[in-house]
Amino acid sequence: MRRASVFLIDQNLLPFKFKIFNSPDYKTTCHAIKIMMARGAGAIGAAAGFAMAQAFLQKANIEKARKEIKSTRPTAQNLFYAVERVFNASNPVKEAQIIADEDVANCRKIGEHGEKLIKSGSRIETHCNAGWLAFVDYGTALSPIYLAKKKGKKCFVYVDETRPRGQGARLTAWELAGEKIPFKIIPDNAGAFLMSRGEIDLMIVGADRIAANGDAANKIGTLEKAIAAKEFGIPFYVAAPTSTIDLNCKSGKAIPIEERSEDEVLFQTGLNSKSETEKVLVCSPGAKAFNPAFDVTPAKYITGMITEKGIVTPTVAGIKSLTR
C-alpha cells in the first residue's frame, strides 16, 4: 500500500503474464477480489484489510464500505477477520499492514511445523493453490514443502489441476517451477488412482474457513481427495493460520459455499499457437454447468491442522486450544 493505492499481483493473468495492478480505491479493490485477481485465503484477507483502510483514507461511508467489502466473496473467513480488525482499529492503515505482516509470519511458522511431517523422498499431493500467491508470502500448504527443500530434503509434488479455474495447473505449477521443486500436474480425476498405487505419501491442502469442530471448507474437490486419502490410509493435512477459524460456525454445515459463474466450467482460457491469451468453449454448445467454488471436508477425514501455533487434531478441543 502506498498513499491510498493497493498493489496486487493480477493472478488472472498468471502464469502467462506477471503484472502488478494498482488499485486506487476500495471499490476497485473489492472488484479485484470478486473477479479473483486477488485470490487465496490469506491474499483475500490482506486485500480486504487494505480495502477497508482505503475506505478510511478516502473518507468513504465506512459502514457501507465495510458491508461492500464483506460481500465480495462469501466463503473465505480471512476476509471477514481482516475487515473487522481494520474497521475496529484506531489506526486502520497500520492495522491493515499488521495483518499482512502477521500473514507472512504465520505462513513461515506453518512451514516450520509442517516441514517436520515431510521425509526426504516424500511424494506429496496438493489441491488448488495455497502457496505464496494465495497469501502474502510462503503460503500454507506449500510453505512446509518450500522449507523442506531449503533444508535439503527431496520431494516430489503431484499438483491437482484444480478445475474449473486450474489454480493447480496455472499457479501452483508456476510457483513450484520458480522454486525448482520437481512436480507433475495431474487431472483432478487421477488422485485416487495414484493413491491406490501407493504413489502418494502425504497430502496437504489449504483452507478458506475452519469450523469450531474442525470441519474445513476449501477449494471444490478437496472433499473427494480427503475421502480417498482416508480410504487408502494416506495422511491428509489442512494448513491454515488460526485467522481462518470461525468459531461462529459450529460445524462445516454452517459455512456458506460460493457458487460462481458457469462460464468458468464451460470455457477455458489459455495461450494459443500465437502465444496470445484466448478463451475457448470446451463443452457441447448450449450446455449449462453447475459451479460450486468450495466444498466442506468433515473433520473425520482430516489427519491434522497445521497452524502457526502448531499441529492439532481437528476436534472441538484441538480447535479450542488454538483460539484461547
Next chain:
Amino acid sequence: MRRASVFLIDQNLLPFKFKIFNSPDYKTTCHAIKIMMARGAGAIGAAAGFAMAQAFLQKANIEKARKEIKSTRPTAQNLFYAVERVFNASNPVKEAQIIADEDVANCRKIGEHGEKLIKSGSRIETHCNAGWLAFVDYGTALSPIYLAKKKGKKCFVYVDETRPRGQGARLTAWELAGEKIPFKIIPDNAGAFLMSRGEIDLMIVGADRIAANGDAANKIGTLEKAIAAKEFGIPFYVAAPTSTIDLNCKSGKAIPIEERSEDEVLFQTGLNSKSETEKVLVCSPGAKAFNPAFDVTPAKYITGMITEKGIVTPTVAGIKSLTR
C-alpha cells in the same frame, strides 16, 4: 462397412462438428482407434472387429494385423474380444457385423434391466461417455436413462466433465441435449460435494474391462466417484455387456492401464470467438503432466453390474453366473 471401407463418426471433432470418417484399410482403422476418433468400449470393439475383417479383405498378413490391431489400446477388453472372434471366424466380415449387431442388442437389454433402477425424479451422476457414441447404439450407462425417458420418467443428469479429454462435457452433454434429457455439466471436483448435499440418487458408469472378481476398469476418476458414493450411501452401478469381462484377469490388479500423452492435460481444444477450433495451453508453460487414462474400481465399491443378462453383484459368483 461397405466393401473394405469402415465408416466411423470422428469423435475428436465432436461436439463442434459431426463428420463421418471413411477408413479404407485396417491400418487406418487402427490409427483411428489409437487417436480416439473411435472411442468407448463398444465402439472400440466394433471398430477393431471391422479392422480385423478389413485385414482379411485386403489379404494382409493376418497374424501381423491381429497383433497390430490389438496393440492400439491396452485397456478395453472389447477390443481383444472382437479381434479374436473375427480372427477365428469362418466368415470374418459377417462375424464383425454380428459383433456390432450384438452390441446394439446388448446395450438395449442393459437399458431394460437398468431402467428399473431409475425412479421418476432421480438425479443421476455419470462419468465420461458411455452413451451411444461409445457403442454402436444406445450405450451402456446412458441406455437405462434413455429408456426411462421414453417410459415417461423424469430424470436429471449431472455430467462429470471428465478431464482431461472432456468426454462428459463434450460427448455425454451432446448426446443428452439431443435426447432432450435435462442435465448440467459439473467439474469432476464437484461430485462428492453434490453427494454430500444429498443431490445425487444414483450413479451409473460404463466399464472398459471387468475382472473375474468384479473389479472394473473405467475412465480415470471413476474410482474416486465410487469411493465417495460408498461413503455417502449412494448406489453405484457399472453398466457393461458381458463381452467386457476378462476372466483371465483374476482381479483388477491384472488390468493394464493406458498412459496417454501429457498434452491431453496441458492443452485444451475448443471453439474460439470466431467459432474455429483452437488448441490452447492451460497450464504454466514448461510444466509436465501425468495422464493415466483409466483406473480400477475394486468390486467392494460397486453396488451392481448391469449387463445384458441382468443385474448381478460384483463378486466371483456373480461374474461367473454371467459367463457360464
